[in-house]
Amino acid sequence: MPRHTTTRALVTGAAHGIGRAIALHLANEGAAVAVLDVDGQGVAETARLIAAIGHPTFAAQADITDATALAAAFDDAEQALGAITLLVNNAAFSAAGDLAGIGLADWHKEINVNLNGTYHCLRSMLPRMQARGGGVVVNIASVNGVRYFGNPAYSAAKAALINLTQSVASEYGRHGIRCNAVLPGSVRTDNITWKIRQQKDPDVFKKLARWYPLGRVAKPEDVARAVSFLGSDEASYITGVALPVDGGLLAGMNVMIDDFILESKPD
Template sequence: MSTTEQRVAIVTGGARGIGAATAVRLAAEGRAVAVLDLDESACADVVEKITAAGGRALAVGCDVSDTEQVEAAVARVAEELGAPTVLVNNAGVLRDNLLFKMSDSDWDTVMNVHLRGAFLMSRACQKHMVDAGFGRIVNLSSSSALGNRGQVNYAAAKAGLQGFTKTLAKELGKFGITANAVAPGFIVTEMTAATAARVGMDFEDFQKAAASQIPVQRVGRPEDIANAIAFFTGEEAGFVSGQVMYVAGGPLN
């Protein structure tokens, strides 16, 4: 870091997968990290890994779709770690189904966690970023934003996050705040394992089939996404804003 002040980051959905890898990577970059997830106790392993390496971390339980919980969580982070100036909106859920089978609840749950959650978290954190004259917001989109069978809710939410990101970049840029999105391709996580189960495939076979369609001939790992997020959240990335980076092992078309 080019400053002596330690930046404080919040990573939502930080208990596992991409979120956990991102929290660990940002801590290695010198950030104090609030690991936020629906179940606070689920964050313990990530926090322990960070602190064991000499970093500062805090586990925070929060439903990102609930306004009061978000406000309380951000206030707690500001009090215990410091004002958050880095935000990674990673929290997400799947409720996959074909359109004619999709329930209102399937649609609303995905929209609430992905879109409403990113909105509430960004709104709560931006005041701290404005005061600091520095901010980094990274939203997790997906290659599914381009359309994916059985994911009309997820695809719509992830596409929406791209428009959300570009608008934040325009509104907040004058305060020293950047907003960017990372759109993963096939990444080995519990969520992709759930997708394999939904379509009735063994997860190893599912990964092999995916890798055969990817130019670099392998599937992605959470660390691949954490690397991209680390770039966007860095001190040196202040002239990069409003961008969507597809991290998918090659072109998608």
């Protein structure tokens, strides 16, 4: 029995990469899925792929930093599919870089999209879910939200998103709303950050793999499976958690152990 036959999901940032994979995975598990993105062409293509699976879908072009346009898009999605039961806050932006190099405009943009934009989504959706007696939210944060891996503005926003997840879980649990965060490590997508890094070094994903105890970077589907679980009734007593989906990256310092602590190395 598919997990999501009664789910009506809305996935933000679903025109590409992880968001598209989440939307398709939920549809494959039986959900009706609304997809939203600032990229109208990309999100229309995701909706076409969902329709090809044979599930109801709705594509909305909207910028999550525009609270008014976003609320109107949520209205349209609910008009088309019925009340949304699962919100996946996936849309994000990063120009990468380091703290010394980041300009003020990029700092503001990254905080605005990644934190404020997600807040707009919550602000519009939580009262709807509360009025209907419940719902589920999954926020796509990052391992960057708990450790330094570069991208300081993005990381600060993701750290705040983990805390915001706890606020929602704590305040809205009594209204039947669960809220959890997923923390991916490196995921092989064609987002702008990875494009730039691959231009600099075509072997970037291969080199990164040694940092991951499981020996590889993630596929978008690895994240989608975790979202599907947290968004389902199988996770009905789980709220307020930040679940790493990182192949063990946060568990330890593999590369340091391999390079400097030699006891376990064969002679």
